[in-house]
Amino acid sequence: MRLIPYLNFDGKCGEAFDFYAAALGGTIVARMTYGESPICDEMPADSQDRIMHCQLEAAGTTLMGADGPPPHGGSTTCINVDVDSVEDAERIFSALADGGQVQMPIEETFWAHRWGVLTDRFGKPWMVNFLKPCPE
Template sequence: MQLSPYLNFNGQCETAVKFYEQCLGGKIEAKMTYGESPMAEQTPPEWRDKIMHASLIVGDKVLMGADSPPERYEEPKGLSVLLGSDAPAEAERVFHALAKNGTVQMPIQETFWAARFGMVVDRFGIPWMINCDRATE
């Protein structure tokens, strides 16, 4: 069994997935617009370029997403995407990249449980927690 985050966007999925590809060092594996789907004829013309499904591979994990039709979109609440790193410098790099034009909820810092931990809502409205565990000795 595999669990994978599936993120919903308000018309910005393509931009977000390209940003995450660069920021997280991933690779876009799949991307389909509503206009490329079998539902193209039932899709309003202004929505045909929006993303029906996208998959981004980051290491051995998959991050997926799509644009939700405007009448069905809801901002994420009550969840965060947790990103773990083994290196404090990498955790800080990713945190600051996600924070650009976003909202820092907790600056990245050392905590009693982590070498680095921070919380941010990125410019696409996605909440993230960045965690770098303490080195075990």
């Protein structure tokens, strides 16, 4: 399991991650716009160039982000829990959701075997991810 900060922006994700990569000496290993995604036809025309997901690797750590709107109760930052199995994803999601509020139930998506979003009982936003391999 890895805990990964996930930053949400309002149209500046690409610019911010280019800056972070340079400042931290890292590499952007994934960047997809809404227009490049499998759900591009479902997205408004003005969102096509916005970043759906960006991932930066630097010094053995990971930073992730996207252009909003934030699905986490309005927060612009959340913690992404990256796990290695469906069972771990479902167990951890259920535990964190106890007494909290689920924004996106944990389910399969085009990028993950399981993904869900919640706010815990203390008001902190979380995502739980069991990712599928990135396409080459």
